[in-house]
Amino acid sequence: MTPTQLRAFAATVRLGSVKAAAADLEVTEAAVSMHIAHLRKELGDRLFTRVASGLVFTPGGLRLASRAIEMLGLQDLTVREVSQAGSGRRLLRLAASSLFAEHAAPGLIDLFAGRADDLSVELSVHNAQRFAHLLVTRAVDAAIGPRPATLDESLSCTPFLNYQVIAVVGGAHPLAGRQASAAELQEQTWLLGPSAASRTGLVPSVLRRLGIPERNQRIYQSHAAAVEDAKRGGGLALAVSFSVGKDLAAGDLRQVAGPHLPARGSWHLLALAGQEAASTASELRRFVATPRATQAMLRGSGVTAGRFRPAVHVTLWT
Structure with a gap:
């Protein structure tokens, strides 16, 4: 078994198809199929079969999948430690x-x-x-x-x-410094950092609990950029409280309270x-x-x- 063969098989297991594994490894499908064929011959096990719904792995194939990840990880660790x-x-x-x-x-x-x-x-x-x-x-x-x-x-x-995420707006915004209802928050333009694009974490959780529609969400390359646009009156931003303390003290930003706000994580x-x-x-x-x-x-x-x-x-x- 070679690392290249194990890497091809591990990618096939992880992604569920030879085509996806080839794209992930940036090689041809034929190359991935060849590496898997060598493993099948050496181990005397088919490893998996194709069915209409995808791939079905043999008990030996499942065992090899777990071992492949471990062996590749140890190889990378060894190379790094030697370096x-x-x-x-x-x-x-x-x-x-x-x-x-x-x-x-x-x-x-x-x-x-x-x-x-x-x-x-x-x-x-x-x-x-x-x-x-x-x-x-x-x-x-x-x-x-x-x-x-x-x-x-x-x-x-x-x-x-522990940290706290708060909703902030520019000083002249209609919601500045007051309690907002769920309906009012849902109507706002939300200026968000890249964490909003994830399915996990505090920011996506707040957006789901508030029921903010995707059409009202604008995602920026950084959270700081979203907050800067909020200062200029572009909408409402979610910010980590300790990162905007100076802006709140100076009055450049105002906090907005509402259902599920502030949120703690x-x-x-x-x-x-x-x-x-x-x-x-x-x-x-x-x-x-x-x-x-x-x-x-x-x-x-x-x-x-x-x-x-x-x-x-x-x-x-x-």
């Missing part, structure tokens, strides 16, 4: 939801990476629904975003920061459980809940330890 050993540097590959990546990741990464001269952090933005797959296949070492609806036992989940760090976790992911898991890390995420990393005085918040949970 790091040769260069004398360590690498943390971090996946994040768009909301965390824009508002809290810069301060966290700057402070975390600055603690060690041999550490580099590579950040990529993904839909939170892909976190489990990215971790299991070892495409990333850790992921930060909303807690998954279902959590596989192979993954650990560490909550570390929390960010979680996901990694492989136990000894399977990368050492850099374990370091980040211990660091991310410290007061210094919290300060860096909320305000950036440019505050010295001597001037850091964390506020005390008491939350009652039922």
